[in-house]
Amino acid sequence: MAGVITAMGSLVWVTMATSKPLVQVSCGYAHTLALTDEGFIYSWGANSYGQLGTGNKSNQAVPTLINMDKERLVEVAACHTSHTSAAKTQSGQVLMWGQCRGQAVAYPHLTHFTNTDDVFACFATPAVTWHLLSVDGDDYLTVAQSLKREFDSPEISDLKFLVDGKCIHVHKALLKIRCEHFRALLNETDEETIEIHQFSYLVYRAFLEYLYTDTINLPPEDAIGLLDLATYYRESRLKRLCQETIKRGITEENAITLLSAAVKYEARDLEEFCFKFCVNHLTAVTQTQAFADMDHDLLKNFISKASRYGAFKN
Incomplete structure (x- = not known):
């Protein structure tokens, strides 16, 4: 219950501190991501694998802005079973950071994926699949x-x-x-x-x-x-x-x-x-x-x- 109260308090902090409405919130195993209506991401919580995207592994008790030299973000994603984070840009590019196949990635990296679900299916520990992935050869077309x-x-x-x-x-x-x-x-x-x-x-x-x-x-x-x-x-x-x-x-x-x-x-x-x-x-x-x-x-x-x-x- 204390974790829920802390998360709710942090959401209020983000809204009050930035004066920007939040459009999406995603919660990982012990960290939270919040997306503002202008496409900025704030993160807080545990950071042992760099899942906050701050460039280090220091835990953050208060929401911290993730600095990205990227275009506007339209989606954030996290999974309650993993220390992995992901985001999607307006043009459809997908970024990931945190625990990726056992490795710690402390800053958002560009992927070849077209949706954030595939990040957790391919790189999260444990892997989580939200939709079917094709396993057919390159010579087969749906x-x-x-x-x-x-x-x-x-x-x-x-x-x-x-x-x-x-x-x-x-x-x-x-x-x-x-x-x-x-x-x-x-x-x-x-x-x-x-x-x-x-x-x-x-x-x-x-x-x-x-x-x-x-x-x-x-x-x-x-x-x-x-x-x-x-x-x-x-x-x-x-x-x-x-x-x-x-x-x-x-x-x-x-x-x-x-x-x-x-x-x-x-x-x-x-x-x-x-x-x-x-x-x-x-x-x-x-x-x-x-x-x-x-x-x-x-x-x-x-x-x-x-x-x-x-x-x-x-």
Whole structure:
């Protein structure tokens, strides 16, 4: 019970000391990691294997900022059975430190993994597997891998989209299976080339790639355009993925831009998230150019809602 109380007290300390809301907390065997909404990690607890990521093996009774010369972090991970720590960057890179196959790694190191689960499956002691790992040879491709490889490949495609003067090669059957819009469109036309004018090449290519891979890989500002497309095509899952991408990439500089987009495309959950971020970083957000250029009606509604939220009490 004392350990739980200490951890809760430390979380309060992080929030009060940094004035930054926490978005994720992970607990290891005897250490804790906390991620702020700006992508910084604080750690405290036991450090016999360097699991705090401070560059040494000294235990820390109070939360300590881990200094990383990396891009914004969006995920932290620890396991209650191990002294291992992991984190994931906005671009998908995975870092690890602590007890790694019996060795002590006192500072975060870059790995070849694409998710933090694999860190604990391959390097933690004892190993912990949260999802299935493929043990097939390199010459075997799953269905998902095969589809991904054939995206935008002209070899066996039977349809191409022309966007901003650039071609994207696809397969009619897959598009019909994955998207109601294309099922209706391709049942009415035998064209081998379709021109697209209302969306950019970057956005439309990301949309078609999503149909092949079920994932999106865009920075938050470009994900706004994909959110517009998802709304237009009534792709609810894609719309949710866009919102999650935008949430992970929000900063003080782009918060108002993302809030405006959420309002425009009626993404209520994203709108509330962006609004709370703006209120929690009100001073910095109001000094940005995006705030100065804010639409009058949106500005009026923002000030009114922020006032009700208690943002101007002090």
